[in-house]
Amino acid sequence: MSCEKFTKNMGAYLDCVLSGKELSEFQEHLSVCNTCRQEAEELQSMFSWLKQAGELTPPKDLRKSVLAELKKEQGRKGIRSFPGFSYAAPAAVVLIMLVVGNLSLLLPLHVSDAVPMRAAYQQESGTVTPPADAIIYTEDSPDNEQVSEKSELSSEVERNPSPRLLVLNLVLIPLFLFFSLRFQQNRKEAG
Amino acid sequence: MGDFLETDEKVLISLCKRGDLSAYDRLMQRYEKKVYALCFRMVGNQDDAADLAQEAFLKAFRALSSFNGQAQFSTWLYRIVTNTCLDEQRRQARRPQLLSLDKPLNTEDGQLLLTLPAEASDPLDTALSQETEAEIKTLLSMLPASQRIVLVLRDMEGYSYEEIAQILNINGGTVKSRLNRARARLRDLYLKKEELFRPTVHLNRKERRDRL
Structure with missing residues (x-):
């Protein structure tokens, strides 16, 4: 069948x-x-x-607890609804990092390295001629050869902060973008 | 009257979309009973059901901006509820198994059923047999979640095939076949329930020896 x-x-x-x-x-x-x-x-x-299953009664505080949670969320969103908040917070963090990073790179160079170097150069050459001028004399005397080496050194020290800063900024800018994206994602997930 | 309620609901929804919580309170008031019942039938206890209902209502409010009014609000809401319940079941299935009060424990000496006295309920609900309620709860929990949800929606909450298909986002044929399987399975359990509910405690061999 x-x-x-x-x-x-x-x-x-x-x-x-x-x-x-x-x-x-x-x-x-x-x-x-x-x-x-x-x-x-x-x-x-x-x-x-x-x-025969009975009718079920939801707990009395069900709606109340939902509303309390939503109110909390709305409060949090209140601050965040300020346009650009998601960028402002990580931007502030990165800005502080930039300032601190640049200062730590710049200050010690001028205070501890650059200044004694320049002083040493001035002592030996006996003049305040800038390093660029010193290079012109390199062919003339063996003394000047030493000077030119030193002048290159000192000018390198002076040039150094900018590539380092470049590297620092190249690291920090993606970091900033990463954090701001994360912030936005979190915001989206939170509704 | 139905039209009025529908319009009223649309007004409430648009207020909710603008963040009006008192409008959402009124909207929840309309559905909390059904939402809670659905959750309770899926998890079988009041605390978890309340948690799930709360979670579903929160999700619904957060997702309201994506509700475009093409589907019925109720269908849309129940879909969130059922997904919340099914997600929870999946999460629980992944967790290490604890001793369950709902499922028989398979031991060497056969099945061991842990039975507890039914929870105290509203004294006004005298018509309701607590025993039957506990039986229903236990037998439902023995169905796989995907079958349980279809059976609960159809045979307990009374939704039509079409509504169930929309809520679960599956086609009508799947609803039918899943419902048939769920009913056949529950019927088998129902016919065996006298057996299942006899409070049996098996002693292990050593204890048995000691007693003899």
Whole structure:
């Protein structure tokens, strides 16, 4: 017996959504097939058992706690809704890092390295001629050769901060972009 | 009357989108009963159900800007609720198994069922048999979550096939087949329930020996 076709329609039959030919065929089958009839009866009995489930009452503070949480979120968003907040916060952090980083690079160079170097150069050459001029004399005397080396050194020290700063800035700018993206993501996730 | 409620709901939703929490309170008031019931039928205890209902309402509010009114609000909301419930079930399934009060414990000597007295409920609900409620809860928890949700939506909450398909974002055929499987499985459990609910405690071999 081809019960399979009918079992497929069992649900629809019990839900009263079977109609027309399908319904009459199903009813006909039920009248002759004990297995299917029993199954239908068992399911009916299960439904009435399920219907005994009581109505459920949500806890009284359900809505209150939802609203409290949302109010908190809105408060947080209040500050953040200021346009550009997501950039302002990481920008401030990076700016501080830049200032501190540049100062730490610049200050010691002038105070501890650059100044004694220049003093040494001035002592040896006995003049205040800038290093660029010193290079012109390099061919003339062996003394000046030493001077030119030193002048190169000292000018290197003076030039040095800018590539270092460049590197520092190249590190910090992606860092800034990374943090601002993270901030925006967090904001989006928070709704 | 229905039209009025629908218009009223649209007004509430647009207020909510602008962040009006008192409007959301009224919107929640309309649905909290159904939302909570759905959560309770899925997890089987009041605390978890309340947590899930709260989470679903929070998610819904945060996502309201994406609600464009194409679907019914109720359908949209129930989809969030069912997803929240199913996510939680998945999370729980991944957690290391603790001793469950809902599921029989398989031991060497057979199944061990832990039965507790039914939770005290509202004294006004005298018509409700606490025993039946506990039975329903336990047997439902034995169904896989994907089947349980379909059965709860259809046979307990009374949604139509079409509504269920929309809520779960699956096609009508899948609803039908999943419902058939869920019902067949629950029927088997239901027919065995006398057996299942006999409070049986198996002693282990050593204890048995000691007793004899």
